[in-house]
Amino acid sequence: MFVKRLEKLGVRYATISPGSRSTPLTLAFTNSKKIKTFQIVDERSAAFFALGMAKKTGYPTAVVVTSGTAVAEIYPAIIEAYYQRVPLIVCTADRPPELRNTGANQTINQDNIFRNHIRLFRDLGLPNVKYSGLSSVIKTADELFETSYYKDRGPVHVNFPFAKPFEPDSYTDEIDSSLISKLSAIKLPSPKPLKYNRTEFNGIVKSLKSSRRGLIILGYNNYDVKFIKAVTRLSKKLGFPIYADAASGYRFGSHNKEMIIENLTSLLHSKKFKEFFRPEIILQFGGTPTSNIVLHFYRDSAAKKILINQYGDRFDPSLTAKTILNMKPYDFCVKALKISSGSPDSRWLNKIIEFNNIAGEIKKSFFKKSKLSFEGLIPETVFENVKGECDVMISNSLPIRDSDFFASTRVNKITTHCNRGASGIDGITSTALGISAVSKLPALLITGDLAFFHDLNGLHSSMKFGIPLTVILINNNGGGIFESLPISRYKKICRENFITPLNLNFRKFVEAYGGKFLTANSKSKFIQHLNASVDSRRLTVIEVKTDAVESKKLRSKIWQNVAEKIDFLIDEAENRQRPY
Structure with missing residues (x-):
């Protein structure tokens, strides 16, 4: 009933690692005609494999393991899924509850074992073949799927205690077909639209209208095409350049390139650039930026910092962002485009783009001379x-x-x-x-x-x-x-x-x-x-x-050359404007 419900909800992939106690789960998943299963011996590898499938499809993927230390093996992938909000439905088999702490073979305390890194935990208890027990299984499947996919996106855990026998030819109970029909008629859940704080949103738009210089940061995320187009339009309208972390993927594709400053990590080695840059407001979508020099700039910036993501996650190690708006990034961009209008500092923006291009040329010239050992x-x-x-x-x-x-x-x-x-x-x-x-x-x-x-x-x-x-x-x-x-x-x-x-x-x-x-x-x-x-x-x-040592020297050399060139250009521009 659990696997059939996942089928109806749209789950299409699962990884299965071998084990005796998980036999009923393995049989249910492998008998499914709609869920493709991958049998992977190493539980840690299986869980990360499932993570990859869920990342690519954006849809919950199931992970099936047996009881005992096999459960602990999948924890690293669950931690990663938790912090990146990747939807996994983790199904662990277990011994009957009365065998915990009795020295029973392959039995550990699995009760909410992932509690620090899970979005929802449910223990189904031993199978109950009455309507109340089986309908509870279906409702649990719904709850797990809803949480994992959209309510609080990320990994969820359901623990299945089983007593012997496990195989279908050793059954202990029979279930009337009319009961199965009745259970199959339980309606599927329907997602409700997510709400956001309109007052907070209006306050952000007001700040955007009054800011002439701003920056948009795109941290790691699997951004879809709709958001990419919307944030590109917002960037152009506001006159705010985009720093796209390489992990965001925004640097690649056919969308507008003129607003991207992909060489920000190099430019920030210039003291003069940091003095010139100084955005008044920073909009951050997605996760924490990769580069430490960007994180240090973010921490030290006096800009008003606003984090925008669907679940209000604080992707800010500096703890300096005062506003976190839980709103879908695409919805924010579309709504802000309709409302916001300001007077961007085009001279400042053009200079930023010019400096970015100069840094890019210095980088290219280094690459032409560099060996592959760099x-x-x-x-x-x-x-x-x-x-x-x-x-x-x-x-x-x-x-x-x-x-x-x-x-x-x-x-x-x-x-x-x-x-x-x-x-x-x-x-x-x-x-x-x-x-x-x-x-x-x-x-x-x-x-x-x-x-x-x-x-x-x-x-x-x-x-x-x-x-x-x-x-x-x-x-x-x-x-x-x-x-x-x-x-x-x-x-x-x-x-x-x-x-x-x-x-x-x-x-x-x-x-x-x-x-x-x-x-x-x-x-x-x-x-x-x-x-x-x-x-x-x-x-x-x-x-x-x-060569790690030589590579370190070359990185530093590129950044030094960029810093010297940008410092020189800014000094030269300042000197031209001085009265004599």
Whole structure:
């Protein structure tokens, strides 16, 4: 009854990990003709795989595991889903309640075990085949789906205690067909429109009207085409440039590019630019920006800061935003377009765009001279050369930061994905494979060697289900991001405890999982491998060995050159205006 209800509600995908206690759940899901199931042995990998499917489809995906420590294995993916508001319906099998704390095999206390990172928990208790018991199962399915999909979007957890027997040929009860018909007639829930604070909205619009200089920040999110068009129009009407985090995906596509300042992370290294920039108001959609220099600018800015997202989440580590409006971003843009009108400072805006273009040219000139061993060059090379529409999963740590630092705006229709909720490096490959499993587009993953190592088990899903994925493996033999942190001054301790070189031959692992392994030590060879692997529609890993120390120096050199050029231009403009 539970699985049939999920079918009616529109759930179409589920991952199942093997276990005896979950036998009734496994049978119910695999017998479904509408829900496609993926049997994945490693529970952690299965949960991240489900996360990827839910991220791509935007629809709740089910996760099925047995009792005991199997339940704990899926926690990392639930945490990520919680902070990124990805809809998962987590179904855990359990022993009967009376066996808790008795030493019974594979029995732990699963009662609301994910309580700190779940949107709703329900325990169904042992099966009750009366109308009251079965109707309660259906209503619970409705409640879980509603919460996960729209009421409080994110992961939900339902615990299923089962006593033996589990198999259909060992049944203990019979149910009359008229009862099943009666249960099937229970109406499906219908979503109610979300309300927002009109007074607060009107106050924000009033502030927009009186502000001549503003900034729109797009943090991580899977923005749809409607919002992208609406926020582009709002940006032009207000005269506010858009800083689009690489994780937002807004830098890629055919929408208006003239308002994007994708080089803000470079410009903020200029003291003169920060003095000139000074927006009066900042509108932030989506999650927390990736770059620390943007976060520091946000914290120190005297601008009025407004967070706008559907559930009123505080994506503001600085705690300086005074207004959080729980409203759908698209609805906000559309309503604000109808009302707001002001007098933007066009001279200021044009200067910002000019500075952004100058920073972009400096970046390009560096890239032309750089070798592929420079980590910052790799994401930009991927975005520049990948053909057609595609999904690109970007790993945490350096890949997402280098994408944010250096990715230029492109007309390529690239949909970016990332796990920026908790920003861990676990489950990255499995998430990418989950995305690819339900996507009609080619899928790519840009990842580092530590993240790849953390999820080698995930490659098995590519082999088992024939899921294609092109993996760009940036191998600096350890945690290269620590070269950019103060701990790098303590060489021996940093090398042994933070960077932790793996010294692994990844070729053997990839080939063991049926994948193709390629290496590239030049830009031309890399582009050749990239295009061939995307066309091949199979698991292909392209390894690029990089130098973390040298990459750190080159990043700093780019930022230094941008800062010196912008400082010079602003000084020159100020000198021209001084009376003699």
